[in-house]
Amino acid sequence: MAALDKTEQHAEKLAAALAAVKYVKDGDVVGLGTGSTATLAIEELGKRVKEGLNITAAASSIRTEKLAKFYGIKVLDLGLLSSIDISIDGADEFTESLDLIKGGGGALFREKIMATLSKNSIIVTDSSKKVKKLGAFTVPVEVIPLAYRYVFDQIIQLGGKGVLRKADDQTFITDNGNYIIDADFGLIDNPAQLNSSLNQINGVLTSGLFIGLTSKVIMSVGKELIVFE
Numbered sequence: 001m002a003a004l005d006k007t008e009q010h011a012e013k014l015a016a017a018l019a020a021v022k023y024v025k026d027g028d029v030v031g032l033g034t035g036s037t038a039t040l041a042i043e044e045l046g047k048r049v050k051e052g053l054n055i056t057a058a059a060s061s062i063r064t065e066k067l068a069k070f071y072g073i074k075v076l077d078l079g080l081l082s083s084i085d086i087s088i089d090g091a092d093e094f095t096e097s098l099d100l101i102k103g104g105g106g107a108l109f110r111e112k113i114m115a116t117l118s119k120n121s122i123i124v125t126d127s128s129k130k131v132k133k134l135g136a137f138t139v140p141v142e143v144i145p146l147a148y149r150y151v152f153d154q155i156i157q158l159g160g161k162g163v164l165r166k167a168d169d170q171t172f173i174t175d176n177g178n179y180i181i182d183a184d185f186g187l188i189d190n191p192a193q194l195n196s197s198l199n200q201i202n203g204v205l206t207s208g209l210f211i212g213l214t215s216k217v218i219m220s221v222g223k224e225l226i227v228f229e
């Protein structure tokens with residue numbers, strides 16, 4: 001598939017985000033993802049709320065919480081919810097079997113909790129995110145700082161190469177006060193097994209591999225929408 005320029009990619013993100021928002025019903029508790037595509041869905045939800053849609057939301061990051069409040073959406077504490085009716089989030093990569101890599105924006109842990117609680121977890125993407133096998137995008141691994149070196153070495157034991165994520169030359173710190181190691185495992189034959197191996201390492205909060213957590217992926221390609229479920 002030909003590479004998208006920024007305008008085409010934005011148009012695809014917007015089309016997917018608008019399609020996902022149509023699934024939101026009055027009275028729903030809505031999980032709000034993080035990233036540029038999720039932001040477009042939040043903006044649209046904000047418009048609908050102004051027009052009278054009655055929803056409450058849970059945010060997957062501090063920046064999403066601020067954005068939702070800016071758009072007049074009532075936000076509940078994610079940690080107090082035992083279920084979410086519908087969530088809308090982006091992804092860095094996905095396969096037709098609905099396995100994902102997420103966490104490019106660093107919000108993987110809260111996003112994973114949100115997806116786990118969601119009865120209907122919708123992922124919205126442009127066409128650049130669909131892959132045959134996960135792994136061209138590195139796997140974000142959220143790590144308790146104290147365990148950084150140990151986890152880094154364990155990732156090597158699993159056949160990966162880790163890089164500590166930086167932002168503006170400083171170590172990137174997640175909303176939970178942790179580090180992220182971006183781990184390159186090449187193309188991943190068994191994402192479920194890798195996810196479970198990573199999650200078993202002491203000091204790992206979670207990996208950015210999302211397995212069995214997604215209800216549907218809405219992907220926009222040019223003027224077409226494709227739904228994988």
Ligand SMILES: O=C(CO)[C@H](O)[C@H](O)COP(=O)(O)O
Nearest residue numbers: 035036037090103104105107
């Ligand atoms: O997982 C994420 C943030 O942690 C994002 O959903 C993912 O990085 C995709 O972002 P975008 O919609 O900007 O391409």
